[in-house]
Amino acid sequence: MARRLRDSLPASVDVLEREGEPTALIDLWAGAEAVWLVDAVLSGAAPGTVLRLDASKSDPPERLRGGTTHHFSLGESIAVARALGRLPPRVVVFGIEGERFDLGEELTPAVAAAIAPVCSAIEEEVRELSAGR
Amino acid sequence: MAESRTKTIKTQALARVEGEGAMFVRIEGNRVSDVKLRIYEPPRFFEAFLRGRGFTEAPDITARICGICPVAYQMSAVGAMEDICGVEVGGQLRALRRLLYCGEWIESHALHVFMLHAPDFLGFDSAVELARADPTVVQRALELKKTGNLVMKVVGGREIHPINVRVGGWYRVPRKSELEPLRPALEQAREIALEAVRFTAGLRFPEYEQAYELVALAQPDEYPIDRGRIVSSNGLDIDVADYDDHFVEEHVPWSNALHSRLRERGSYLCGPLARYALSADRLSDGARSAAAEAGLTPAERNPFRSIVVRSVEMVYAAEEALRLIAEYEEPDAPAVTVEPRAGIGYGCTEAPRGILYHRYEINDEGTILDAKIVPPTSQNQRTIEEDLRGVVERSLQLPDDELTLLCEQTIRNYDPCISCATHFLKLEVERS
Numbered sequence: 001m002a003r004r005l006r007d008s009l010p011a012s013v014d015v016l017e018r019e020g021e022p023t024a025l026i027d028l029w030a031g032a033e034a035v036w037l038v039d040a041v042l043s044g045a046a047p048g049t050v051l052r053l054d055a056s057k058s059d060p061p062e063r064l065r066g067g068t069t070h071h072f073s074l075g076e077s078i079a080v081a082r083a084l085g086r087l088p089p090r091v092v093v094f095g096i097e098g099e100r101f102d103l104g105e106e107l108t109p110a111v112a113a114a115i116a117p118v119c120s121a122i123e124e125e126v127r128e129l130s131a132g133r
Numbered sequence: 134m135a136e137s138r139t140k141t142i143k144t145q146a147l148a149r150v151e152g153e154g155a156m157f158v159r160i161e162g163n164r165v166s167d168v169k170l171r172i173y174e175p176p177r178f179f180e181a182f183l184r185g186r187g188f189t190e191a192p193d194i195t196a197r198i199c200g201i202c203p204v205a206y207q208m209s210a211v212g213a214m215e216d217i218c219g220v221e222v223g224g225q226l227r228a229l230r231r232l233l234y235c236g237e238w239i240e241s242h243a244l245h246v247f248m249l250h251a252p253d254f255l256g257f258d259s260a261v262e263l264a265r266a267d268p269t270v271v272q273r274a275l276e277l278k279k280t281g282n283l284v285m286k287v288v289g290g291r292e293i294h295p296i297n298v299r300v301g302g303w304y305r306v307p308r309k310s311e312l313e314p315l316r317p318a319l320e321q322a323r324e325i326a327l328e329a330v331r332f333t334a335g336l337r338f339p340e341y342e343q344a345y346e347l348v349a350l351a352q353p354d355e356y357p358i359d360r361g362r363i364v365s366s367n368g369l370d371i372d373v374a375d376y377d378d379h380f381v382e383e384h385v386p387w388s389n390a391l392h393s394r395l396r397e398r399g400s401y402l403c404g405p406l407a408r409y410a411l412s413a414d415r416l417s418d419g420a421r422s423a424a425a426e427a428g429l430t431p432a433e434r435n436p437f438r439s440i441v442v443r444s445v446e447m448v449y450a451a452e453e454a455l456r457l458i459a460e461y462e463e464p465d466a467p468a469v470t471v472e473p474r475a476g477i478g479y480g481c482t483e484a485p486r487g488i489l490y491h492r493y494e495i496n497d498e499g500t501i502l503d504a505k506i507v508p509p510t511s512q513n514q515r516t517i518e519e520d521l522r523g524v525v526e527r528s529l530q531l532p533d534d535e536l537t538l539l540c541e542q543t544i545r546n547y548d549p550c551i552s553c554a555t556h557f558l559k560l561e562v563e564r565s
């Protein structure tokens with residue numbers, strides 16, 4: 001996904017791949033006009049289901065926060081950033097329902113099939129935002 | 134007539150990824166009759182995954198076990214492989230490893246102290262609420278984390294899951310000029326950490342102490358991070374290679390994670406409280422003074438005050454990193470040559486939350502035949518259950534919601550690693 005978006009999006013858009021602890025994102029998106037976040041989700045929907053969530057005005061719902069004793073979720077990081085006034089004006093989260101979360105290097109076909117439509121959606125939203133400036 | 138009632142406190146899993154975790158406490162009358170902490174433990178799967186892989190792959194594979202403490206996994210793995218192959222990585226190559234580890238301590242402790250544990254003490258449901266009420270506290274955490282990240286990036290090549298670590302040393306060592314820019318950030322981190330010690334020392338702590346057996350690495354001349362003998366407050370003093378003679382892991386029916394215990398004496402505690410108790414005199418000057426001002430002594434046995442010790446360790450990690458940078462000289466080569474040879478080797482380092490033990494067996498080609506990984510959360514699991522029992526027994530008069538909060542806080546004293554050992558959850562109280 002990142003490879004495709006790097007090729008397809010204008011140079012003014014940074015495409016970053018990150019893993020691990022998500023509060024680090026708060027520094028990464030500093031100064032950005034808009035940010036699109038893509039992550040795996042586990043909500044019980046069919047594998048490959050795409051969830052689009054506009055977090056610009058409100059925090060992700062509680063059920064998507066998944067806080068732990070030891071870790072912050074993406075949703076909590078968005079909520080903290082908003083509380084600190086450190087959220088870009090536009091924040092969109094794309095969640096792709098995962099199928100397998102055990103060790104392995106390949107995506108399952110259902111999840112892999114969600115990559116292209118999510119890329120297209122992000123490309124379209126970037127185009128719209130650029131055109132609307 | 135004595136009141137007859139049963140109260141059950143249990144957790145409901147909120148699985149973010151695989152597995153789930155849960156806690157269960159049953160109270161009958163004025164007695165806690167059952168405590169079970171159920172946690173899932175990816176290291177078990179990783180042990181199987183490692184078999185058949187090359188010995189040089191272990192640091193990168195095991196780093197994936199945890200997004201918070203990948204350096205700990207890498208360091209225990211390289212230590213074990215170098216032990217097998219009869220190689221000692223010393224001098225500046227080792228100093229860089231310690232520096233990288235300081236970055237991880239700062240990052241991990243900052244997250245836990247400010248954003249996970251402090252809200253418990255301040256009566257907030259989460260760091261989100263804390264950020265709304267007192268943004269400065271959360272901003273400090275993010276600044277500290279940023280410094281930890283910076284160290285990881287400069288030394289490890291990447292903020293998360295460093296890619297520069299290898300058996301024998303590094304793929305590339307930094308120039309002295311690359312480390313210099315870390316200094317102002319680390320000096321600022323030291324100041325924030327000193328504030329954190331004062332801030333945490335002023336929190337209200339539940340009154341609770343246990344006569345724990347505290348277990349940590351130790352060595353004569355420095356605070357334990359990347360090596361040492363395994364020692365305890367009850368006189369244990371062994372080489373890492375003798376770990377399995379003294380510690381054993383057991384299956385319990387309610388948890389996927391193994392429970393560790395000392396063969397002779399049972400449960401024990403590892404992590405900041407243990408490190409501090411056993412090596413307080415080996416802290417840097419600033420960290421030692423901060424600990425004294427905070428009223429800490431090596432006799433500290435209140436697990437809730439581990440938040441203060443973590444803050445002291447952030448001061449230490451910043452000061453130690455500054456020392457390592459000041460003394461850094463670029464090594465001639467980024468790594469020493471390591472030729473595989475058949476054997477068994479052992480590695481143990483101080484992850485932010487306690488000792489992390491690795492044991493590997495490889496053949497002459499360097500193929501991994503067997504792997505054993507014991508994360509700190511497994512080691513603390515029995516003690517967490519015992520603390521829950523003790524804390525609940527002393528607090529039966531509390532309403533359910535406060536008792537539940539206290540249970541969560543008790544578990545968080547150990548900064549249990551969900552990635553290494555559990556996925557957490559909110560607690561729920563049920564009465565019957």
